[in-house]
Amino acid sequence: MAGELVTGPGLIQWGTLLLGRCQAAGVVTPYRWKTPKGWQSMPALDSGTVKRPQQHGGWPGRLLAQPRTITLDPLTVRAPAGQMGRVIGQLEAAFGVGQDEQPLVIQIDERGPLLVYARVLRFEVPVSSTWQLGYAEGGAIQWEATDPRRYSVTEQSAVTGLPSSEAGLSWGSPTETGLDWGSPVETGLVWGTAGPSGDTACTNSGTADAHPVIEIRGPCTTPSITLSGTSTVLEYGLTLAAGEVLVIDCWAGTVTLSGQSRLTTATARSVPEGALTIPAGGTAVISYRSADAVPDPASTATVRWRSAYW
Numbered sequence: 001m002a003g004e005l006v007t008g009p010g011l012i013q014w015g016t017l018l019l020g021r022c023q024a025a026g027v028v029t030p031y032r033w034k035t036p037k038g039w040q041s042m043p044a045l046d047s048g049t050v051k052r053p054q055q056h057g058g059w060p061g062r063l064l065a066q067p068r069t070i071t072l073d074p075l076t077v078r079a080p081a082g083q084m085g086r087v088i089g090q091l092e093a094a095f096g097v098g099q100d101e102q103p104l105v106i107q108i109d110e111r112g113p114l115l116v117y118a119r120v121l122r123f124e125v126p127v128s129s130t131w132q133l134g135y136a137e138g139g140a141i142q143w144e145a146t147d148p149r150r151y152s153v154t155e156q157s158a159v160t161g162l163p164s165s166e167a168g169l170s171w172g173s174p175t176e177t178g179l180d181w182g183s184p185v186e187t188g189l190v191w192g193t194a195g196p197s198g199d200t201a202c203t204n205s206g207t208a209d210a211h212p213v214i215e216i217r218g219p220c221t222t223p224s225i226t227l228s229g230t231s232t233v234l235e236y237g238l239t240l241a242a243g244e245v246l247v248i249d250c251w252a253g254t255v256t257l258s259g260q261s262r263l264t265t266a267t268a269r270s271v272p273e274g275a276l277t278i279p280a281g282g283t284a285v286i287s288y289r290s291a292d293a294v295p296d297p298a299s300t301a302t303v304r305w306r307s308a309y310w
Contacts, residue, residue, distance in 0.1 A: 003105035003153040006113045012036070012072075013105040017094040019072070030087045032076040036106055042310055043068045043148035065310075068116060068148035070104070075139035077125060084134050088125060095123035095141060104143055105153060114150040114309060118143035147251065149208045151306040156202070159302045160288050162220065162295035163198030199228065199287045202278050206307035209277040211251035213304045214286075218244040220299040222267070222291035225276070227284055232276050235267040242298060250276045278305055 005013045008022035012033065019031040048061025079087035098119055107113035122142035130136060204210045216223045218240025225234040225248070236255065240246060247256045253273045255263045278284045288301035 001153075002103035002115055003113050006105050006107050006153075009107050009109050011107055011113075013103075015094055015102060017090060019075075030077055030079050031091070032078065033072045034074065035072075036108070037071040037073065038069045039106055039150075040108065065148040068118075068145040068150075069121075069142065070106075070116070070118065070145070071122075071140065071142045073140040073142075074137060075125070075141055077136040077139060079134040081132075081134045084131050084136070087134075088136070091123070091125065095120050101146065104145070113153050115153055116143075116145035116150055117147060118145040149206075149210075149308040149310065151210075151308055152206070153306075155304055155306050157302060157304045158200040158202055158286075159300055160198055160200040160286075161297055161300050162288060162290055162292070164295055164297065198289060199285050200301075200303060201283050201285050202303055202305060203283045204278040204280060204305065204307050206309040207280050208308040208310045209280050210305050210308040211249075211274065211277055212286075213250065214248040215302040215304070216240065216246040216248070216288070217298075217300045217302070218242055218246075219296045220290040220292055223299075223301075224270075224289045225301065226287040226289065227276055228287050229285070232271055233269055234273060234276060235270045236262065236265040237267050238262060238265045240299075242296075248273060250274055280308070 003013055005011070005016075005018045007027060008025035010020045010022045011025075011027060011029075012019040018027070018029050020033055021028045042065075044066040046064045046066060048063070049058045050061060051058040077084075077087060077091070101117040101119050103115045104118045105113050105115045120141070121144050122140060124141075125136050125139040128136065202212065214225055214234075216225075219242045221239045222235065222237055223240065223246065224236070226232065234248060236246065238246075238257075240257075244257060246262065248254075249256075250273045253263075255261065255266070255273065286301075286303055290299065292299075
């Protein structure tokens with residue numbers, strides 16, 4: 001799991017490499033840092049504001065966050081004499097050029113760790129005569145996270161099935177023997193076990209809207225996801241067989257089935273996938289429905305998300 005090595009403030013995990021030290025947790029690494037620049041600050045913003053041509057000011061436009069850049073500068077390396085090559089080699093192995101983003105987990109205080117998905121842009125450890133003594137200073141590491149939001153390390157999930165009604169009153173079986181009022185004492189009528197409502201609540205305790213990943217498992221026809229209380233609907237004109245899973249990634253804007261895109265199956269009332277978010281500091285109710293006259297109880301919708309922070 002991402003961040004499993006981060007056990008207290010002052011630690012950073014990149015892949016399987018741990019940087020920093022945490023005295024409270026008794027963790028000390030050869031790699032020391034002072035400040036992760038760009039981590040606690042708001043990312044740069046692109047403003048869509050347009051100036052008024054004949055008046056003061058402008059018309060407010062949309063604000064969109066740019067990618068987040070995180071820099072450890074300076075980075076200090078300490079190692080036992082004669083082991084500097086091994087310690088530096090671990091850094092070189094971890095900070096090579098990579099095309100794919102991976103989790104970067106940082107904890108700076110008692111509130112716990114947060115993560116971003118990033119790539120390395122810069123890595124440097126200056127060579128000096130102090131290497132012979134197991135010491136190097138003035139190094140730097142820089143990452144870029146194309147999604148500027150920071151996330152809770154723990155992923156949350158919620159599952160619901162298609163809505164179904166209660167079984168209703170039982171008149172006796174196999175012959176109609178009448179209503180059962182309870183036995184041996186009259187405890188009241190049994191209306192049957194209530195089925196799923198088709199709704200599930202998702203809480204985002206962060207400061208930024210979070211985009212979920214939704215997995216719809218068949219069998220079902222024309223599945224739809226609705227953000228309750230809004231006009232935000234995702235609906236797809238296809239039929240899922242038993243065991244087939246349609247994956248909707250609201251951040252990536254993708255809809256896939258068995259690895260193949262099914263984005264073109266979106267119906268006319270479906271909005272762009274990126275429009276469905278779990279609002280910052282709130283709870284969203286997500287409803288799962290289908291066009292089936294008799295919903296199959298095996299069909300489910302699973303929502304996965306992380307609380308998001310600026």
